[in-house]
Amino acid sequence: MILDLILPRKSKYYVAAFALLGTLFSLAPLFIQWANYTSPIYAFENSFVIDKFSIILKGLFILITYLTFLLSINFIESDKYYQGEYYYLLLSSLLGALIVSSSRDLLTIFIGIELASTPMFLLSGWKKGDRKSNEGAIKFFLLGVLSASLILYGFSLLYGLTGQLVFSDISSYLLSASLTDSPVVLLSAILVISGIGFKISIVPFHSWAPDTYEGAPLPVTAYLSVSSKATGFVALIILLTKVFSGSGSSWGFILVIISGLTMTLGNLVALQQENPVRLLAYSSISQAGFILAPIAISGITGDYQDGIFASVTYLIIYAFMNLGAFLSVHLFNNFAKSSNFYEWGGVAKKSPLAGVLTTIFFFSLAGIPPLGGWFAKFVVFRSLLGSENLIGISLGVVGAVNAVIALVYYARISKVIWMDEPKSIHEDRIFNFENPLKVVGVFTVLITFISGIFPGIFSYLGEVSSIFFGN
Amino acid sequence: MELLTNGLGLSAVVFFPIISAFLIILIPKKQEQLIKVFALASSLITFVLSAVLLFQFDFSSADKFQLGNKISWIRSINANYEIGIDGISLPLLVLSTFITVLAIIYSIEHLPEPKSPKGFLALILVLETGMNGTFVALDLILFFVFFEIVLLPMYFMIGIWGDKTIRTVSGLKNQIETRLYASIKFFVFTLFGSAFMLLGFLGLYYRGNKTFSIPELIELGSSGAFTGTFATLVFAVLFLGFAVKVPMWPLHTWLPDAHTAAPTVGSVLLAAILLKLGSYGFVRIAIPILPEQAKAWAPAIAILSAIGIIYGSLACLAQTDLKRLIAFSSVGHMGFVMLGIASLTPIGINAAMIGMVAHGVITGLLFFLSGSMAHTYHTRDMGRLGGNMKLLPKTGAMLGFTAMASLGLPGLAGFWGEFMALLGAYNPLDGLNITVFRTSMVAGAIGTVLTAGYLLWMLQRVNLGEPSEEWLDKELHDADIYELSAWIPLVVLTVLIGIFPKLIFGATNDAVTSMLLKAFGG
Numbered sequence: 007m008i009l010d011l012i013l014p015r016k017s018k019y020y021v022a023a024f025a026l027l028g029t030l031f032s033l034a035p036l037f038i039q040w041a042n043y044t045s046p047i048y049a050f051e052n053s054f055v056i057d058k059f060s061i062i063l064k065g066l067f068i069l070i071t072y073l074t075f076l077l078s079i080n081f082i083e084s085d086k087y088y089q090g091e092y093y094y095l096l097l098s099s100l101l102g103a104l105i106v107s108s109s110r111d112l113l114t115i116f117i118g119i120e121l122a123s124t125p126m127f128l129l130s131g132w133k134k135g136d137r138k139s140n141e142g143a144i145k146f147f148l149l150g151v152l153s154a155s156l157i158l159y160g161f162s163l164l165y166g167l168t169g170q171l172v173f174s175d176i177s178s179y180l181l182s183a184s185l186t187d188s189p190v191v192l193l194s195a196i197l198v199i200s201g202i203g204f205k206i207s208i209v210p211f212h213s214w215a216p217d218t219y220e221g222a223p224l225p226v227t228a229y230l231s232v233s234s235k236a237t238g239f240v241a242l243i244i245l246l247t248k249v250f251s252g253s254g255s256s257w258g259f260i261l262v263i264i265s266g267l268t269m270t271l272g273n274l275v276a277l278q279q280e281n282p283v284r285l286l287a288y289s290s291i292s293q294a295g296f297i298l299a300p301i302a303i304s305g306i307t308g309d310y311q312d313g314i315f316a317s318v319t320y321l322i323i324y325a326f327m328n329l330g331a332f333l334s335v336h337l338f339n340n341f342a343k344s345s346n347f348y349e350w351g352g353v354a355k356k357s358p359l360a361g362v363l364t365t366i367f368f369f370s371l372a373g374i375p376p377l378g379g380w381f382a383k384f385v386v387f388r389s390l391l392g393s394e395n396l397i398g399i400s401l402g403v404v405g406a407v408n409a410v411i412a413l414v415y416y417a418r419i420s421k422v423i424w425m426d427e428p429k430s431i432h433e434d435r436i437f438n439f440e441n442p443l444k445v446v447g448v449f450t451v452l453i454t455f456i457s458g459i460f461p462g463i464f465s466y467l468g469e470v471s472s473i474f475f476g477n
Numbered sequence: 478m479e480l481l482t483n484g485l486g487l488s489a490v491v492f493f494p495i496i497s498a499f500l501i502i503l504i505p506k507k508q509e510q511l512i513k514v515f516a517l518a519s520s521l522i523t524f525v526l527s528a529v530l531l532f533q534f535d536f537s538s539a540d541k542f543q544l545g546n547k548i549s550w551i552r553s554i555n556a557n558y559e560i561g562i563d564g565i566s567l568p569l570l571v572l573s574t575f576i577t578v579l580a581i582i583y584s585i586e587h588l589p590e591p592k593s594p595k596g597f598l599a600l601i602l603v604l605e606t607g608m609n610g611t612f613v614a615l616d617l618i619l620f621f622v623f624f625e626i627v628l629l630p631m632y633f634m635i636g637i638w639g640d641k642t643i644r645t646v647s648g649l650k651n652q653i654e655t656r657l658y659a660s661i662k663f664f665v666f667t668l669f670g671s672a673f674m675l676l677g678f679l680g681l682y683y684r685g686n687k688t689f690s691i692p693e694l695i696e697l698g699s700s701g702a703f704t705g706t707f708a709t710l711v712f713a714v715l716f717l718g719f720a721v722k723v724p725m726w727p728l729h730t731w732l733p734d735a736h737t738a739a740p741t742v743g744s745v746l747l748a749a750i751l752l753k754l755g756s757y758g759f760v761r762i763a764i765p766i767l768p769e770q771a772k773a774w775a776p777a778i779a780i781l782s783a784i785g786i787i788y789g790s791l792a793c794l795a796q797t798d799l800k801r802l803i804a805f806s807s808v809g810h811m812g813f814v815m816l817g818i819a820s821l822t823p824i825g826i827n828a829a830m831i832g833m834v835a836h837g838v839i840t841g842l843l844f845f846l847s848g849s850m851a852h853t854y855h856t857r858d859m860g861r862l863g864g865n866m867k868l869l870p871k872t873g874a875m876l877g878f879t880a881m882a883s884l885g886l887p888g889l890a891g892f893w894g895e896f897m898a899l900l901g902a903y904n905p906l907d908g909l910n911i912t913v914f915r916t917s918m919v920a921g922a923i924g925t926v927l928t929a930g931y932l933l934w935m936l937q938r939v940n941l942g943e944p945s946e947e948w949l950d951k952e953l954h955d956a957d958i959y960e961l962s963a964w965i966p967l968v969v970l971t972v973l974i975g976i977f978p979k980l981i982f983g984a985t986n987d988a989v990t991s992m993l994l995k996a997f998g999g
Binding site: 387425 | 657665680
């Protein structure tokens with residue numbers, strides 16, 4: 007049952023291959039659990055649960071980590087750094103993410119969140135000699151500690167109020183004592199939102215992200231922007247819907263504003279970036295706004311099921327296309343030896359495969375059908391308009407405008423690599439596209455296409471989120 | 478033949494091109510000949526398939542959706558793969574497959590720089606899937622997806638194979654190549670419209686029993702399910718989405734840039750098919766689903782169309798660039814189409830339908846000709862061209878003929894659309910403001926005169942007179958066999974539609990009449 011949690015840790019022997027196998031192998035128990043699934047299984051006095059929702063998320067986390075490993079192999083070997091530690095730290099972070107997706111009490115979820123993010127402090131400073139890397143890591147560390155303390159403070163308020171740790175007990179206590187609208191609960195919710203807000207880099211807690219992303223090794227950045235963000239969102243979704251579901255209208259309104267600000271600010275700043283990593287950092291801030299929107303609205307309307315469905319669908323599609331986008335940046339940065347994407351002029355002609363993949367990822371991020379991103383945006387708009395209230399529709403309009411703004415900078419990458427004149431200094435260089443990276447590219451592209459053309463496969467998520475909310 | 482009637486044939490028309498495009502990508506770049514033959518063959522097969530459907534189509538019940546199918550696609554949101562054609566979409570679908578064949582024939586020998594036939598032809602085929610799909614989709618989400626699929630190939634066609642002239646753009650610090658500016662402008666404008674259109678679709682979904690099916694929504698709409706502020710807002714966003722694509726004044730500014738910058742084939746497809754996606758959206762979705770709102774908005778649409786007609790013609794008179802002139806003429810001609818639609822009468826909408834086809838054929842041909850001339854002369858400046866009749870007699874003759882067709886000479890295709898649109902505007906649907914429509918009609922009539930004016934003036938500057946000194950000692954190639962075989966079918970079609978407009982009306986009339994009957998009652 008918890009085999010999937012233990013297995014990855016075994017692979018702390020210092021070989022990449024073993025880490026890869028371990029992660030892949032840890033998918034197996036998930037399949038077995040899925041196949042034998044009848045009803046949610048609770049363990050450790052209701053503080054740990056295995057339901058379809060958590061199985062799907064675990065599958066997602068493990069896959070992301072697997073792809074990150076593939077991204078890292080050449081990178082880590084080329085730098086002659088501590089390979090073993092690198093894999094170990096990533097696996098620890100994975101373990102944290104896995105714990106979060108199953109946790110049902112305050113302590114477990116806190117441990118999960120911190121286990122997921124602490125290794126990232128180290129990993130983001132991996133390039134020891136690099137000042138940017140150090141700066142980014144310090145910022146990340148300081149804000150990370152602050153965020154942990156905010157979450158903890160929020161939790162302690164809750165505990166003080168209710169004396170309970172397990173989510174279901176807390177929320178039933180709050181209901182029975184009709185404390186759902188009490189200012190203390192709201193304060194606790196705000197603290198939790200702020201704390202997790204750092205992890206998922208929503209405005210105004212986003213300032214560390216671009217610096218840390220820029221300084222960290224690229225595979226780590228990819229992991230940060232995909233897996234860490236997903237972990238944060240999952241924690242937020244679980245906490246808001248399981249604990250604070252009664253006071254949805256108050257935090258819902260706050261989140262609506264945050265969500266609107268996040269997408270707009272992220273987009274506007276992304277427009278001015280010349281460094282591809284910073285561009286992706288701001289774009290992922292803006293995407294976080296989109297992921298947040300359905301949860302925010304569901305707080306106001308109370309239709310959590312639909313909100314969770316939209317957010318999680320977005321999260322899954324986003325994870326793969328964004329990993330793909332980082333793969334592109336990785337490839338072209340290595341080739342052009344420059345961190346300004348205007349220097350990438352015409353590189354698509356050097357490697358049409360990389361060019362086509364990049365185009366697909368970036369237009370998918372922009373939400374152009376038939377690539378996966380359109381369905382992600384679509385379910386978000388659907389849940390916003392489905393609320394049929396003025397706030398939801400206004401947020402929908404803000405989202406629509408932002409989708410158009412975002413196109414400008416996503417399309418810019420394609421413009422540079424396909425339409426600009428090739429640089430003369432690039433002429434004799436050989437374009438390296440190692441096999442592990444090809445696997446990542448093909449895998450993420452397939453998911454991007456399949457989720458765009460047959461979005462029906464996400465339908466089961468709808469049922470899953472109803473189960474999730476049913477208990 | 479059984480197979481073709483249950484939706485498989487229609488699906489093949491939609492997906493065959495994109496599958497071929499993927500196969501083309503797999504062919505090694507060196508085998509250019511194979512790539513070209515393959516692309517041509519696949520577009521021909523698609524055209525033949527659509528022609529077979531033409532015979533399968535039951536014209537006696539052209540008002541019903543036929544040859545279609547409905548398969549569950551995205552269960553969780555109740556979006557289906559629902560397709561079908563009726564008299565309104567049939568002519569446009571055939572036009573689309575037909576023009577694509579011609580575009581590929583032309584491309585065999587006349588690829589724009591940088592050559593790379595593989596990418597170019599694959600993009601044309603992807604584009605064809607988007608266009609055909611939009612005409613057969615009967616589900617709003619499916620429609621949206623196809624509507625958007627056309628954006629990417631067109632963006633890359635303009636951006637990679639487009640015009641490399643450096644130009645200044647007001648508001649930008651640095652000078653920029655025309656193709657880069659035009660491609661992103663095209664993309665952003667259309668995406669802006671369609672992002673809001675999607676919100677409108679979702680609005681219909683939530684108020685309309687959670688269905689995206691167009692036929693079901695039409696039933697709901699005609700029974701008055703959508704009313705009030707909600708319906709006004711939805712019509713407004715649908716209007717935005719479609720009007721950008723048409724394009725209607727004042728949302729047209731992307732069009733001249735895109736047309737001028739696009740490679741010849743890109744302009745042809747853009748003018749002939751892509752613009753029709755917008756006007757088709759009005760006839761297929763906006764009017765039948767939201768009839769009351771259409772009625773409320775009709776005067777505004779009529780006024781904007783009239784402004785578009787006059788503005789387009791006046792802008793044409795101010796052009797020195799041949800291609801840009803034709804681009805602005807599109808604004809004028811699509812103004813007539815929209816004026817016909819705004820009248821909400823059978824005459825007006827039939828006029829719009831034949832106007833769409835005629836504009837596709839005639840303006841497509843004009844862009845072929847101007848592109849070919851720009852290629853021969855290496856300039857599109859009408860001040861330097863002249864005496865084309867003497868230098869390139871075949872091209873010149875074609876240009877003369879097409880200009881006559883474009884200005885609406887009776888007996889050729891362009892006549893019916895303009896004439897009947899004005900007729901429709903003279904006598905719009907009961908309850909619409911007669912003064913507004915008659916004023917628009919007068920404006921439209923003035924527009925026809927101006928249209929004749931700028932086209933004849935263009936002919937005078939380009940075709941007639943003595944060639945200027947600079948061309949005399951140069952060897953100029955007149956149209957070759959590839960060009961002629963792309964152009965002559967269009968000429969034949971122009972004459973045929975001109976003489977037998979029933980070719981189009983036979984299909985559209987029943988469908989249009991029944992659509993209007995359903996929407997506005999007897």
